[in-house]
Amino acid sequence: MSRMKVIFNPHADRGRAWDTASYLQSLIERHGGADWAATEYPRHATEIAREAARDGYDIVAALGGDGTVHEIVNGLMAAPDRGRPLLGVVPIGSGNDFCNNLGLSKDPEQAMHTLFHGSPRAVDIGRVTDGSGRSEYWDNTLGVGFDATVTIYSYQITRLQGFSMYLWAVIQTIIRNHDAPAMTIETDRENFRQDTLMLTVCNGPREGGGFHVAPGAIPDDGLLNYAMISKVSRPMMFRLIPEVMNGTHGRFKQVRLGTCRTMKVTTAKPVTIHTDGEIFAGFSSDVTQLTIDILPQSLRVVA
Numbered sequence: 001m002s003r004m005k006v007i008f009n010p011h012a013d014r015g016r017a018w019d020t021a022s023y024l025q026s027l028i029e030r031h032g033g034a035d036w037a038a039t040e041y042p043r044h045a046t047e048i049a050r051e052a053a054r055d056g057y058d059i060v061a062a063l064g065g066d067g068t069v070h071e072i073v074n075g076l077m078a079a080p081d082r083g084r085p086l087l088g089v090v091p092i093g094s095g096n097d098f099c100n101n102l103g104l105s106k107d108p109e110q111a112m113h114t115l116f117h118g119s120p121r122a123v124d125i126g127r128v129t130d131g132s133g134r135s136e137y138w139d140n141t142l143g144v145g146f147d148a149t150v151t152i153y154s155y156q157i158t159r160l161q162g163f164s165m166y167l168w169a170v171i172q173t174i175i176r177n178h179d180a181p182a183m184t185i186e187t188d189r190e191n192f193r194q195d196t197l198m199l200t201v202c203n204g205p206r207e208g209g210g211f212h213v214a215p216g217a218i219p220d221d222g223l224l225n226y227a228m229i230s231k232v233s234r235p236m237m238f239r240l241i242p243e244v245m246n247g248t249h250g251r252f253k254q255v256r257l258g259t260c261r262t263m264k265v266t267t268a269k270p271v272t273i274h275t276d277g278e279i280f281a282g283f284s285s286d287v288t289q290l291t292i293d294i295l296p297q298s299l300r301v302v303a
């Protein structure tokens with residue numbers, strides 16, 4: 001029987017995770033049991049996952065949202081390829097985009113069943129390194145500029161959840177932050193320079209609980225997809241938002257879509273950055289250089 005470590009984030013879904021955790025724990029016991037650990041501070045899930053890999057667990061499962069998955073991915077990717085546990089996910093967060101992009105069940109009970117009866121599926125993992133050499137892995141999306149600022153504002157919203165929370169954060173960002181610094185982009189396929197309001201690099205098609213930023217992205221094809229929005233007016237940005245929800249924004253001339261395996265970004269001024277909805281560089285950012293690459297099929301997920 002596989003040894004499983006379940007990492008529970010009690011702060012997932014803005015603290016609402018406790019509502020389902022005890023019920024899911026009883027389900028796990030009925031399926032044969034697992035070892036549990038609860039996170040107590042930011043990045044704690046990374047430490048627990050890294051230790052679980054060293055201890056020889058076969059599966060490390062996230063009981064939380066996309067942020068919990070992100071932290072566990074960073075812990076698992078620190079392990080050698082041959083000794084790396086499988087990743088399992090039971091979605092009880094706000095967006096749950098990782099599960100959606102892999103076609104995993106959004107129902108926590110069904111997802112729990114999958115942990116014990118599913119099969120491994122290899123997926124790609126992204127990696128970002130800034131100009132100071134600081135690196136981080138990410139599994140779904142990396143945002144520079146607009147959607148990173150959206151993420152920062154979403155942290156301040158307590159009365160909404162899921163897609164509504166992210167949509168309200170989008171509206172705030174359009175009104176309060178509308179900077180479009182010049183960015184020089186160098187990929188393995190093309191080089192260009194553009195005043196850029198938003199750059200999102202994607203391993204999966206959806207982020208923010210329902211924004212289809214890169215509708216062509218596939219999590220296991222060895223490619224990164226990116227979407228860029230150039231300097232546009234606030235009214236035009238409001239016009240583009242419903243298009244991004246539907247994944248039809250690529251038809252506008254202000255939007256650039258593409259694919260690559262590696263990307264180097266140099267910005268004219270410091271920018272905000274998120275990785276899977278976690279802040280990599282906030283409003284006090286000094287980051288102006290990024291190197292982004294894809295690690296094809298480097299992590300296996302129970303699917």
